[in-house]
Amino acid sequence: MATCAAPSESDAPGHPDRSRDDRWAASGAQLRALVDAFRSEPVTPARTLQFEHDVQIVVRELGRQVVPFRYNQVEPAAAVDQPRHARFEHETYTRVHAKTRQNVWTVFGQLVVRRIGDRPSQAGEPMLFPRAHRLGLVHGASPALAARACQLLAAAGANQQQILARLRADHGVGWGVKKWRPVSRAVSDEMGVYRHDAQVDQLRTWLAAAGASTGRHKPVVCVGRDGITLRLRMKRGSLYEVASTSTVRVYDRRGTRLGTVYLAYAPEPGRPAMRGALTAVIRDVLTRWEGPVPRWCDVTDTGDNETGYDDRVLRRMTHPRTGAALAWVRVVDYYHASERVWALANMLFGDNARAVGWAKTMLTWLLLPGGVNRVLHSAAAFRAARTLTRVQKKEYDRAYAYLRNRMSHIDYATYRRVGVPLGSGGTEAACKTVFIQRLKLRGMRWAKDGAQTILNLRVVFLSGIWDVVYGRVLAARPQPIMGGHVAAEPNELEIAA
Incomplete structure (x- = not known):
């Protein structure tokens, strides 16, 4: 069973190289002892399991010693050796004279480092800790741990408590909800900023691959949108509102889908955020391609x-x-059109084998040139010989009008000939992969901002651009200017303890 060890502090006096070597030697001795013990007795599945767990504990402990040792060398050992003044986001700060302790959560567990603070020149502003910005800490979490935690949050099938348990088991991090939420919200907001450009670049990459492919079709970019109800948490009870998702898919010359980027937003009246985000992606792909x-x-x-x-x-x-x-090709999803064919069959023939046979024939005709006309003519001929009840007539008229009013968008024979997808399966699947598998597990209710925090992470995760977006997030985090100069790289400030 994994445990959360006490915070590790590696700031002891002595020569840093010697201290580091001692830690390596101690961990090496522990690993050799584990190997010797494993060799000494017959190997069984249970002993193999325990061996790997024991090795993992030793390696984690080594990381808990080495990481703070290195982090404590990012700044001078004495506060007076740090530049007296710093500038950060147009504010001036003055160094204080004493170091303070800070808890830092990493993939090796909780650590303690000592930091130098700078007091703002204007009252009311928070203290500046340059080391935290240089290390990229988010509410005390290292970039590696923040990424790991948010990837777990973006993945399917787990609730909040299960994710926290996973962090405890894998990394010895004993976070609670109050610590967990600010970290995930901060990273989500940052990734939401850089999601757009990364998705546009990804679509351009797929377009280049589609153009270089072989086949008889022109490369296709397919846009789809859909909505799904989401259970929202209210002061009293719950409320179901419609959230939205969109996909942009790229197909090569053979009609093979190369990839999909996703957009998703919590419920909002009129869906302006979704409309703006999707339009921006389309326009920027057109502009940059x-x-x-x-x-x-x-x-x-x-x-x-x-x-x-x-x-x-x-x-x-x-x-x-x-x-x-732009010559947009609008396609009514084949699945939705086929639902109306089945509705016509049930109204004309009832729920029997004849209805099934007629509907299957009509669905085949629907894929042929002039298919929707043939379906409507056949339905009208059988309708003339039938007497329908008021309810049946209403359902028949509704299904018939659906197909008749959308004839120009149900030319499936032409769509197939030019390589355009007939169905919105990718978008329908997005409702499942984006929302159902993550936000609609048993008993889940959401505040809108909490749902959007996860959606920002999930669409980046599903679009396959996580590493790109997170890299841009880290590169864009502002850095303090120390003594009139941007803070040096860590090895330039490394000194003997």
């Missing part, structure tokens, strides 16, 4: 938000660089 223009298509169902976005945004969109109108 200098190769041949791919075929752009919009495959979705016919909900009000989806239809409104297509009519008011996509249909009016022009190419940002050339000003030319």
Whole structure:
């Protein structure tokens, strides 16, 4: 069973190289002893399990000694050797004379380092601790641990308590909810800032691969949107509102999907955040992509938000660089169209084998040139010979009107010929992968900001750009200027203890 050891402090006097060598020697002796003990008796599955656990504990303890030893050399051993003044985000700070202790959480557990603080020139501002900024700490968590914790948060199938238990077992980090939430929220907000550019770059990479592929089709960029109800936590009880997700998929010349980037937002009236984010991704891909223009298509169902976005945004969109109108191919999802065919069959024939046979024939016709016309004509012919109840007539008219009013977007034979996807399965699947597998587990309720914290992380995780986005987050974190100069690299400040 994993335990959370007491914080490790590695700031003892003595020659640093000797202290470091002593720690290596002690850990090496422990590892040799474990190996010798494992060799000395017959190997069994239980002993193998215990051996690996014991080795992991020794290695973690070594990390808890080496990491703070190195972190304590980032700043001078004496506070007076630190530059007296520092500037950070347009504020001036003055060094204080004593070091203070700070708990730091890392992938090796909780550590203690000593830090030099700088007092702000203006009252009311918080103290500045340059070491924390140089190490990239987030509420005391190292970049490696913050990334690990947020990756667990973004992954599917676990609730908050299970994730905290995982951190305790794997890293000896005994966080509670009050410590966990500020770290995840800070990283989520930062990754949300850099998500857009990374997704645009990823789509451009896939477009380059699609253009270099072989096949008879033009590369395709497919946009889809959908909504899903999310259980929100209220002061009294719960409320279900519709959250939104979007996908942008790239297909090569053979119709093979190369990848998908995801967007997701907590419930909001009119979905302005989703509309703005998706439009920005499309426009920036068009702006930055200098190769041949791919075929752009919009495959979705016919909900009000989806239809409104297509009519008011996509249909009016022009190419940002050339000003030319974009020839969007709008496709009504084949699955939604097939649902109406089955509705017609049930109203005309009832729930029997004849209805099944007719519906299967119509679904085959739907994929042929002029297929929707043939389906409607067949339905109308059988309707003329039937007497329907008021309820049956209403359902029949609704399904018939759905297909008739969308005939221009149900030309599946043409779509197949040019390599355009017929279904919004990728977007429908996004509702499952983004929301159901993570935010709709048993008993879960969400505040909107809490849900968005996870969604920011999850779309980066699912889009396959986690390392790129997190790297940009770390590179963009502001650094203090020490004594008129940007703080030097750690090895330039390394001194003997």
